[in-house]
Amino acid sequence: MINGLRAGRCVVYVDGWTNVLSGPLVVDTQELGRRPGNERSLDLSVAAPADLGSDVYGVPEGSDIAIELRLEAVMDGVLATGTASAQATGECVRCLVGLDDEIVVDFQELYLYADAGEEELSLEGDLLDLEPVLRDAVVLALPQNPVCGPECPGLCPECGARLADDPDHTHGDAIDPRWAALSRMTETDNKE
Numbered sequence: 154m155i156n157g158l159r160a161g162r163c164v165v166y167v168d169g170w171t172n173v174l175s176g177p178l179v180v181d182t183q184e185l186g187r188r189p190g191n192e193r194s195l196d197l198s199v200a201a202p203a204d205l206g207s208d209v210y211g212v213p214e215g216s217d218i219a220i221e222l223r224l225e226a227v228m229d230g231v232l233a234t235g236t237a238s239a240q241a242t243g244e245c246v247r248c249l250v251g252l253d254d255e256i257v258v259d260f261q262e263l264y265l266y267a268d269a270g271e272e273e274l275s276l277e278g279d280l281l282d283l284e285p286v287l288r289d290a291v292v293l294a295l296p297q298n299p300v301c302g303p304e305c306p307g308l309c310p311e312c313g314a315r316l317a318d319d320p321d322h323t324h325g326d327a328i329d330p331r332w333a334a335l336s337r338m339t340e341t342d343n344k345e
């Protein structure tokens with residue numbers, strides 16, 4: 154299971170020494186060539202990798218991501234600049250209504266020809282993997298506490314109704330808080 158989740162980023166060793174990247178976001182730069190100034194534009198449509206976003210709000214695995222990508226050969230490597238559009242789904246943290254929003258994120262990353270240090274990315278042969286870059290861009294773009302609207306009033310503390318749908322509803326005379334506590338206890342008893 155864990156291997157399956159990570160399959161998009163695994164490095165496959167062929168013949169014990171050549172690494173070949175695999176995954177839906179791996180792009181071959183061979184046609185670009187390495188002469189500085191060479192440019193190439195690509196329109197990609199890929200399936201979203203797992204864990205893009207958080208548990209509360211994210212891009213579902215396997216859903217479509219459209220990427221407009223420009224590759225540019227520079228002295229040290231390949232500069233990848235792009236815009237990704239995807240559908241993020243989740244729940245409003247205040248009223249729990251379902252969210253389904255188009256998100257558009259921009260990214261730019263230099264992939265070095267040479268081996269990269271910890272903070273950098275490099276090409277594997279002619280291949281580059283957009284996944285870590287896209288993942289960072291999407292995670293940064295998604296709100297940690299998504300809401301259906303900035304004014305979402307949340308749920309009624311009495312009955313759990315979504316207040317945005319029914320802002321003026323009332324519950325008649327407020328229940329005496331002592332009775333409310335007692336009725337909660339009774340409910341708990343009944344469940345046991």
Ligand SMILES: [Zn+2]
Pocket residue numbers: 245246247248249250300301302305306307
């Ligand atoms: Zn809401």
Ligand SMILES: [Zn+2]
Pocket residue numbers: 309310311312313314322323324
């Ligand atoms: Zn209510």
